[in-house]
Amino acid sequence: MLEIRNLHAAIGGKEILKGIDLTVPSGQVHAIMGPNGSGKSTLSYVLSGREGYEVTQGTVTLNGQDLLALNTEQRAAAGVFLAMQYPVEIPGVTNMNFLKTALNAVRKSRGQSELDAMQMLKLLRGKASAIGLSDDMLKRAVNVGFSGGEKKRNEILQMAVLEPALCLLDETDSGLDIDALKIVSDGVNALRAPDRSMVVITHYQRLLDYIKPDAVHVLAFGKIRKSGGPELAHELEARGYADFAGEAA
Amino acid sequence: MTLAAAIERSKRNREDWKYTDLPALLARRAQNAPMPITALPATANDDARLVFVNGIFHPAQSRFGSIPSCILMGDERSGYKLTLGEHTCLVAQPVELVFTTDESATDEIDINLSIDIGANGRLTLLERHLPSRAFSTIDINVTLHESAKFVHGKMTSGGAHIARTNVNVARGGYYSHFGLTRGGLPMRHDIDVHLMDEQAQAALHGVMLLRGGDHADITTRIAHNAPHGVSRQMFKTVLGDKSRGVFQGKIYVAPHAQKTDGHQISRALLLSDSAEMDAKPELEIYADDVKCSHGSTIGDLDADALFYLRARGLSETQARALLIDAFTGEVIDDIPVPAWRDLFRADMEGWQS
Ligand SMILES: Nc1ncnc2c1ncn2[C@@H]1O[C@H](COP(=O)(O)OP(=O)(O)OP(=O)(O)O)[C@@H](O)[C@H]1O
Ligand SMILES: [Mg+2]
Numbered sequence: 001m002l003e004i005r006n007l008h009a010a011i012g013g014k015e016i017l018k019g020i021d022l023t024v025p026s027g028q029v030h031a032i033m034g035p036n037g038s039g040k041s042t043l044s045y046v047l048s049g050r051e052g053y054e055v056t057q058g059t060v061t062l063n064g065q066d067l068l069a070l071n072t073e074q075r076a077a078a079g080v081f082l083a084m085q086y087p088v089e090i091p092g093v094t095n096m097n098f099l100k101t102a103l104n105a106v107r108k109s110r111g112q113s114e115l116d117a118m119q120m121l122k123l124l125r126g127k128a129s130a131i132g133l134s135d136d137m138l139k140r141a142v143n144v145g146f147s148g149g150e151k152k153r154n155e156i157l158q159m160a161v162l163e164p165a166l167c168l169l170d171e172t173d174s175g176l177d178i179d180a181l182k183i184v185s186d187g188v189n190a191l192r193a194p195d196r197s198m199v200v201i202t203h204y205q206r207l208l209d210y211i212k213p214d215a216v217h218v219l220a221f222g223k224i225r226k227s228g229g230p231e232l233a234h235e236l237e238a239r240g241y242a243d244f245a246g247e248a249a
Numbered sequence: 250m251t252l253a254a255a256i257e258r259s260k261r262n263r264e265d266w267k268y269t270d271l272p273a274l275l276a277r278r279a280q281n282a283p284m285p286i287t288a289l290p291a292t293a294n295d296d297a298r299l300v301f302v303n304g305i306f307h308p309a310q311s312r313f314g315s316i317p318s319c320i321l322m323g324d325e326r327s328g329y330k331l332t333l334g335e336h337t338c339l340v341a342q343p344v345e346l347v348f349t350t351d352e353s354a355t356d357e358i359d360i361n362l363s364i365d366i367g368a369n370g371r372l373t374l375l376e377r378h379l380p381s382r383a384f385s386t387i388d389i390n391v392t393l394h395e396s397a398k399f400v401h402g403k404m405t406s407g408g409a410h411i412a413r414t415n416v417n418v419a420r421g422g423y424y425s426h427f428g429l430t431r432g433g434l435p436m437r438h439d440i441d442v443h444l445m446d447e448q449a450q451a452a453l454h455g456v457m458l459l460r461g462g463d464h465a466d467i468t469t470r471i472a473h474n475a476p477h478g479v480s481r482q483m484f485k486t487v488l489g490d491k492s493r494g495v496f497q498g499k500i501y502v503a504p505h506a507q508k509t510d511g512h513q514i515s516r517a518l519l520l521s522d523s524a525e526m527d528a529k530p531e532l533e534i535y536a537d538d539v540k541c542s543h544g545s546t547i548g549d550l551d552a553d554a555l556f557y558l559r560a561r562g563l564s565e566t567q568a569r570a571l572l573i574d575a576f577t578g579e580v581i582d583d584i585p586v587p588a589w590r591d592l593f594r595a596d597m598e599g600w601q602s
Contacts (some may be wrong), residue, residue: 048560051552076562088557092575096592101571106562141575158561 001024002166002197007058010047015056016042018222024166024197024215026063030234031200031208040201041085044168048082051077060195062166068232076093076107078164083155083172086199090142095154098142099124103161127160131178131187148175157186162222166192167198173207185210205237222246250388252357255411255437266505267496268527269466271411274435275384277462278409287348292380296588298345303383304358306473314342328361331374335367337393343373343586350381358383366397368419373586375402384409391415393422395446400425402589404596407432407463412437420446420475427584428455428467429593436465444471444478444506452481454580456593458600459524462527466495472505473539482513485577488524497529497588498543502538504535518550518576520569570601 002024006099009017011236016024016039024030034040046053047060049072060067067075090098103123104114115123128138131153143151152172159167169188188211192198200211208216208230218241225244226232256275258539259266289300289310297314300307313320316339323329333339350358358381366372378385391414395401401414401424410433416424430436442451457465471480486494496515517526530543550572558568577597584590 005520050560051557070557072556073562073564073568076560080560082560084557084560088551088553090554090557090572090575092578093571098558100570101567102558102561105567107566109562219565234392243464 001063002199003059003061004047005059006122007046007060008056009042010054010056011042011052016222017046017194019058020219020222020224022217022224024054024199027192027194028195028214029192029198029211031202031213031216033216033236035244038220039163039222040219041170043168044082044199044201047075047166047168048072048206049079058226071088074109075209076162076164077106080168081159081166081171082155082168083152083159085170086109086173087143087151087155089146090145091144091201093142095142096124096138099161101159106162123175124161129155131157131160132183133157133249138246148179149180152184153175153180154185156184159185160191167196168201169199170201171203172200173202173204181207182210205233206210208233218244250361250386250411250413251359251422252384252386252411255386258482259399263469265497266587268497268529269358269435269437269464271435271437274464275409278434289349293381293514296345297339297342298347300349301360302348303350303354304342304348304360304385316344321345325360330365331362331364332366333366333370333372333397336369337367338371340371340373340400343375343588345375345377347377347379348381348385348387349379354381354383356384358385360385360387364399364400365392366394368395368397370394370397372398373400375404375586375589375592377403378410380406381408384411386411388412391417391424393418393424395419396421398425400422401427402584402586403428403438404566404592405430405433405436405566407434407436408437408595409434410438414436414441416440416442416451418442418444418449418451422450423450423452425451425585426453427580427589427593428453429596430455430457430459430465431468431596432459432461432463433465434463438467440469440478442469442471444473444475444480445451446475446536447477448479449475452478453484454482454583455483455484456577456580456597457486457494458577458602459486459494460489460520461492462490463492463496464586465493466497468495468497470499470501471509473500473502473509473511473536475503476505476507478506478509478511480509480511480513482515483580484515485580486515486516486517486526487520487577488526489520491521491523493525493527495527495529495531496545497531499531499533499570500541500543502532502534502536502541506536507538509536509539509541511539511541515545517545517547518575519547519574520550545580564588573597573601592597
């Protein structure tokens with residue numbers, strides 16, 4: 001379970017998150033929607049411990065563990081996974097080597113044995129083909145020259161490989177064609193599990209037809225302004241965020 | 250070449266040595282702790298290995314494998330000469346020259362070596378300098394006759410090292426160089442390649458790994474003296490702490506050397522704010538129908554990439570090492586001798602830890 005209490009965070013002295021309260025029980029999927037620049041990506045970076053994001057107030061725990069006390073890689077080991085809005089290209093590092101190093105690093109810090117080359121290859125190939133990525137994509141440099149959709153699939157592949165306790169998906173649906181959206185959603189749904197919390201950040205109600213959320217939240221001007229069931233996404237689709245514009249102060 | 254001669258040369262030729270103040274660097278070195286004397290590293294049994302102790306060829310420690318022992322002649326006073334006859338091919342059996350020192354080493358060790366490869370000969374040779382407290386100079390003169398091919402590896406492991414590699418390449422000959430410079434105070438390597446006839450080619454590749462107070466300088470000059478010559482240069486420098494790296498690369502194209510194809514690139518990765526890289530590419534072109542280019546970049550480790558890797562569970566050390574490997578990989582992956590690739594990688598791992 002993810003519990004965020006009164007979370008305030010600033011970038012370069014400018015407050016972006018202004019008191020977020022959010023609870024995502026294990027086994028649930030929560031969607032976060034909200035206008036551009038409202039702080040959605042900021043929240044996902046703060047949760048994953050990116051440098052330059054200063055938490056000024058509040059607490060965040062994952063299954064009781066204080067996340068804010070951990071650095072980025074410790075959070076990854078504790079089960080935090082962020083599928084990024086803009087996945088990073090890493091020339092010279094093959095996807096295979098990247099996934100291998102990441103999985104073994106995480107396994108090691110979770111007290112599990114590292115996988116040998118054969119076990120690793122088998123696992124990675126299996127998970128890659130499930131998400132529609134060819135062996136060829138595993139041999140290429142991480143995200144380099146990948147299309148927008150391929151990058152997003154690659155994020156889901158990493159998620160499937162690392163089996164996190166908390167999945168944060170930041171606009172994983174943007175840039176996906178209809179078929180890819182279906183494949184990625186299937187990938188995400190396959191990862192729904194009783195011991196896993198998911199936060200899906202999106203601008204489009206359509207994604208939520210595929211990944212059915214247990215709750216929908218509106219993040220505007222640095223705060224959760226409204227929460228509801230899946231029907232809230234339909235309301236937003238119809239009315240936009242005009243209702244929240246007055247709450248900036 | 251002696252130390253005195255090197256200092257003299259650096260004073261005479263200030264422009265060429267503008268980033269490497271030899272006397273000042275040597276003075277700094279005096280305050281440094283002496284280097285350990287290292288044991289000979291293990292190697293595959295059948296490899297030919299010629300060992301030089303304190304600059305003197307040491308037959309008892311050497312092994313010729315399947316190559317004829319007459320390949321090496323000369324002595325430390327007149328200089329050594331390595332000769333490969335026409336059509337002789339030593340590709341399958343790389344030769345390793347190991348330079349080491351023992352307790353009786355003098356402060357300065359000067360080595361002269363000439364390498365002569367007959368027409369259509371093929372040589373693969375690794376020049377490996379083990380850590381030493383001595384100041385070492387090494388002058389290598391290479392002659393490649395028609396269509397001869399030489400793959401020349403060079404590994405240095407810090408200390409004071411002044412080297413000059415002068416290469417003459419005849420028609421259709423090919424000189425390929427892979428250097429791994431691990432530290433140095435100071436290290437200076439001049440590589441001069443003269444492409445003397447048509448279709449002569451040279452490819453120079455180097456990785457410099459510098460940290461602490463290291464200072465290393467690689468200065469190359471490729472002279473295209475005939476038409477249809479090809480040259481490629483790729484140098485990668487990783488700098489930590491207060492180290493300083495220098496790459497000066499000159500491509501010269503003579504007036505009649507039409508259809509020359511010469512490219513040069515230097516990339517540096519600064520791991521610390523106090524490190525410094527000086528890159529000075531130079532094109533001197535007198536022919537009009539040529540394809541020549543140079544490029545140079547100096548940058549930090551990509552912060553987004555570091556975060557991405559750490560967000561996937563890699564420790565900061567692991568993430569940095571992976572990115573540094575990726576950076577140097579462009580050179581290392583091109584090494585045609587698998588054993589050298591492993592050796593270079595192992596050496597780099599040692600450097601990072
Ligand atoms: N590095 C930064 N420096 C300064 N301001 C920043 C930085 N990163 C984000 N911001 C600001 O923080 C605010 C929130 O940005 P964020 O990326 O979290 O929005 P978002 O809700 O994800 O928007 P979108 O829907 O467009 O992805 C914006 O006003 C943005 O300009
Ligand atoms: Mg965003």
